[in-house]
Amino acid sequence: MHQLRLFLALAEELHFGRAAARVFISQPALSQQMRALEERLEVSLLERRGGGLRLTAAGEAVAEQAGEVLGAMARLLQVSATHAGAVRGKLRVGSLGAEAAMPHARAVLARLRSRHPDLEVEVLNLNFVEQFDALAGGAVDAAFLRGPLPSGFQSVELATEPRVVCLPADDPLAGETELSLAQLADRTVVDMPREVPRLWWDHLTVNPRPDGTAVRFGPVVRDTEAMVLAVLQERAITFLPAAARQLYPRPGLVYVDAPELGNSVSFLAWLPANRDVPAVRALRAAAHSARPPVADGT
Structure with a gap:
């Protein structure tokens, strides 16, 4: 030919x-x-x-x-x-911070590429403010996000991991192997801009705490890089997935286990109206085959 x-x-x-x-x-x-x-x-x-x-x-x-x-x-x-079932065209996939670099996301994208080599996949980095709006507004066709997710999305759960406390290395608690929320009661916690759904951030910061005490919020950040810098520069703390130890190691930062924080859950999410768009359907199939879902909102 x-x-x-x-x-x-x-x-x-x-x-x-x-x-x-x-x-x-x-x-x-x-x-x-x-x-x-x-x-x-x-x-x-x-x-x-x-x-x-x-x-x-x-x-x-x-x-x-x-x-x-x-x-x-x-x-x-x-x-x-x-x-x-080959799919062509372009697929825009959002990634909250370094989510697309996580092993579970890389496995999904690799499976998608192997099945649909003619499908152009563009990965777009999203900050805390953009993550839900980009998906809801159509800037991306699907996104790798961290839960909890808004009720208007469908999703497949990809992975879970513990959450940890990120604090300055010279904090008196930095030498502990495990921390409780009670020990962190007087620490200032990094905050989110007002555009970020408050229920999402309150859930992740356990606000209010189990005893009813409100969290004292401090510096406002829009992405994870700014978050870890705020911990260093403004004497605050924050809570992150355990993978932050590898993704965001910084001199002067310490990550400590905190079982009371529970797990961080990674999702691939999409709008219900887009679930049967060929490229999104192909991505969903790749997610299901790359890792069997624990919880599926389809």
């Missing part, structure tokens, strides 16, 4: 140099491919006369049929791709 495409270009240009430039190969390579095609068909397709290039009678007949053959092959590939 490749040789037929090259031959058609040459049949139209009747010039090796122009045809080679048109199909982005060298002139010697084009000549070699034409000789191989003639050997395969056992017929001469080209001849030089008067310093020019012409098609032989056989070449004219082959050129006439080659277009139909290539068109038929294109239709065959399209039909087979449809039945095989």
Whole structure:
């Protein structure tokens, strides 16, 4: 099929140099491919006369049929791709901070690429303010997020891990192997902008605490990088998934276990209206096959 495409270009240009430039190969390579095609068909397709290039009678007949053959092959590939479930086009996937770098997200994207190599996948980094709005507003087609999720989304749970306390290394509690919420009662906690759903952040900061005490919030940040810097610079604390130990190690920061915080849950989320869009459906299938879901909102 490749040789037929090259031959058609040459049949139209009747010039090796122009045809080679048109199909982005060298002139010697084009000549070699034409000789191989003639050997395969056992017929001469080209001849030089008067310093020019012409098609032989056989070449004219082959050129006439080659277009139909290539068109038929294109239709065959399209039909087979449809039945095989191959997806083309573009998929925009949001990632809250470093979520797309997590092993479970990488596994999903790798499975998607292996099944749909012609699908262009763009991963967009989202901060705390953008994460839900980008999905709800259509800026992304799906997103790797941390729970709890708004009720308007559908999702598949990908992974769980413990949550930890992030605090300055010179904090008196930094040397502990495990901390309770009671021990952290007088610490200032990094806060979120007002655009971030308050129920989401209150849940993650356990506000109010089990004894009814309200959390004392401090510096406001929009992303995880700014969050860890706020802990360093403004003497605050925050709570993060345990993976932050590897993703956000910083001199002067310490991560300490805190069982009362519970687990952090990773999700792939999408809008119900988009669940059967071919690219989103392919991503959902990749998520299910890459890791069996624990909880599925589909």
